[in-house]
Amino acid sequence: MERIxxxxxxxxxxxMLADCIxxxxxxxxxxxxxxxxxxxxxxxxxxxxxxxxxxIQIYQENLGSAGGYNKGISWAYEKGFSLIWCMxxxxxxxxxxxxxxxxxxxxxxxxxxCAVLNNENKSTFVxxxxxxxxxxxxxxxxxxxxxHPFNGTLIHRSIIExxxxxxxxxxxWGEEREYFYRIVNKFKIPAKTITHSIVYxxxxxxxxxxxxxxxxxxxxxFYLRNRYKVLQSKYSYRFQAFLNYxxxxxxxxxxxxxxxxxxxxxxxxxxxxPIKDALFNNFKHTPDSVIKKMSxxxxxxxxxxxxxxxxxxxxxxxxxQYTESTKAALMEL
Numbered sequence: 001m002e003r004i005x006x007x008x009x010x011x012x013x014x015x016m017l018a019d020c021i022x023x024x025x026x027x028x029x030x031x032x033x034x035x036x037x038x039x040x041x042x043x044x045x046x047x048x049x050x051x052x053x054x055x056i057q058i059y060q061e062n063l064g065s066a067g068g069y070n071k072g073i074s075w076a077y078e079k080g081f082s083l084i085w086c087m088x089x090x091x092x093x094x095x096x097x098x099x100x101x102x103x104x105x106x107x108x109x110x111x112x113x114c115a116v117l118n119n120e121n122k123s124t125f126v127x128x129x130x131x132x133x134x135x136x137x138x139x140x141x142x143x144x145x146x147x148h149p150f151n152g153t154l155i156h157r158s159i160i161e162x163x164x165x166x167x168x169x170x171x172x173w174g175e176e177r178e179y180f181y182r183i184v185n186k187f188k189i190p191a192k193t194i195t196h197s198i199v200y201x202x203x204x205x206x207x208x209x210x211x212x213x214x215x216x217x218x219x220x221x222f223y224l225r226n227r228y229k230v231l232q233s234k235y236s237y238r239f240q241a242f243l244n245y246x247x248x249x250x251x252x253x254x255x256x257x258x259x260x261x262x263x264x265x266x267x268x269x270x271x272x273x274p275i276k277d278a279l280f281n282n283f284k285h286t287p288d289s290v291i292k293k294m295s296x297x298x299x300x301x302x303x304x305x306x307x308x309x310x311x312x313x314x315x316x317x318x319x320x321q322y323t324e325s326t327k328a329a330l331m332e333l
Contacts, residue, residue, distance in 0.1 A: 002082035004098070006031040009068035009150070010089035011039040014048055017089040021055065029099035031085060037072040039063060064171035064287075069150055069179075077160050084157070086150040087199060092119060093152055094198040101154050101197035104142065111159060111183050111191040114152025115143075119200035126151075126201045129193065138195050145184075147191040149176040152199035163187050167229075169283035172219060174226035181233040208252060209259045214270045218290040224252065224274035225283075249275065270294070 006024045010017045017036070024034055034055050038045060040062030049057045058071060069086065076084045083105065085098060097114050104112055116126045117135060124134045127148045132138050147153065163186075166179045183189045212220055227248055231241040249271070256267050273293075277285070 003032040003080070004083040004085060004102075005033040005035055005076045005079075005081040006085045006087070006098075007035045007037070007069070007072040007076055008087055008089055008091075009037045009039060009065055009072060010041060010045060011062060011068070012041045012043045012045065013089050014041070014044045017045060018048065019092055020087065020089050021052075023092045023095070024098075025054070026095060027093065027098045028096045029102055031098060033081070035072055035076060037068040039065075039068045063168060064175075065150075066166055066170040066172070066175035067168045069166045069175065070168045073155065073160065074165055077157055082157055084155045084160075086153045086155065088150060088201075090202055091116075091151055092200045094200070097152060097197045097199055101152070101194045104192065104194055105154065105156075108156040108158040109189055110156075111147055111180070111189055112154040113147035113149065113191065113193045114154075114197045114199040115193055115195045116148050116151045116201050117198055118203050120203065122200065126204055135195060135198075141195055143193040143195060145191055146193045147180055147184075148193070149180050151201055152197065159183060159187075159189060162189070170222070170226050170229070171286060172222045172226075174222070174230045178226075178230045178233045181230065185234060185236070208255050211259075211261060212267075214263055214267045215294045216291060218287045218294065220270075221274045221285070221290045221294070224249075224271060225278045228278035245278070273297075 008017065008020055008024075021034065021036070024031065036049060036055055036057050038049060038057055038059045040060065046059065049055060058075060060067070060071060063071070065088070073084055073086070085101075087093065093114065101112050101114060104110075115129070115135060118124045118126055123136065125132060129146055129148075130143060132143070163179075163183050166175045170178065180191070184191050208220070208223070214220075228241065228245045231244050231248075232238065235241045235244065252271065253268060256264055260267055277283070
């Protein structure tokens with residue numbers, strides 16, 4: 001018999017996590033185990049988890065949602081679970097969500113997903129789901145080709161054997177879409193959303209349209225950097241991914257000009273850093289290192305921000321590098 005484990009990734013959202021776990025506990029089809037990856041929570045999360053007798057807890061430093069899902073899925077796979085039901089700690093599955101999604105688990109080569117609805121009105125889709133805005137508009141129990149990991153995503157272990165794990169270096173934003181596109185596009189595994197298997201989720205906030213601080217909004221760095229790698233997984237050809245990334249960046253610049261009220265030019269300058277890291281595949285940064293650079297580098301006068309990198313480029317092109325051979329030649333004079 002196939003064993004099912006629910007995997008929840010959490011960071012400093014104790015109240016939401018408790019609601020999520022209780023919703024999992026009272027499913028009409030209960031999972032065989034519940035695993036919480038505690039991503040370095042500093043609130044009451046760790047204390048509460050230590051008191052629970054029916055939860056497996058993995059505590060690790062905060063590696064972001066990417067590192068959390070990588071760890072949770074990897075652990076469940078190594079322990080021999082057949083099916084892994086993944087969700088964020090701000091998800092709240094309806095009481096029959098697991099039972100209903102399991103009705104369609106008749107093949108090990110399909111990626112199944114719950115329908116993700118707004119937790120306020122319990123009707124509208126949180127994510128764009130084909131051309132549908134609300135669950136009442138859908139007449140079928142299945143929407144083909146659609147999935148929104150990791151919000152009630154059911155993954156069979158055979159998919160992990162073929163595709164591997166979510167990439168840890170994303171840290172925040174995009175690892176779920178990259179994983180989805182890798183599964184569906186590269187390995188040609190069908191995806192389905194089961195409309196009467198429902199999880200409730202807070203409405204997504206379009207942060208790039210709200211006022212953000214170029215010195216502290218570290219999520220913007222990952223949002224801009226990770227997009228290119230997501231598109232590389234989505235499209236078969238690198239040039240196609242690059243064109244779509246360029247289009248995305250132009251749209252983001254437009255949103256700065258239209259929606260941002262303060263420091264528009266500095267925010268436009270900030271974009272070049274994550275873009276450069278995306279193009280050169282630099283995925284070494286963490287929120288701490290991003291915040292450190294944002295609060296120092298982008299606090300300088302505009303002229304220094306603009307001309308210092310330009311000066312380095314000119315010097316590298318026209319001024320010979322000072323090497324050991326140069327030093328030896330100068331000493332002979």
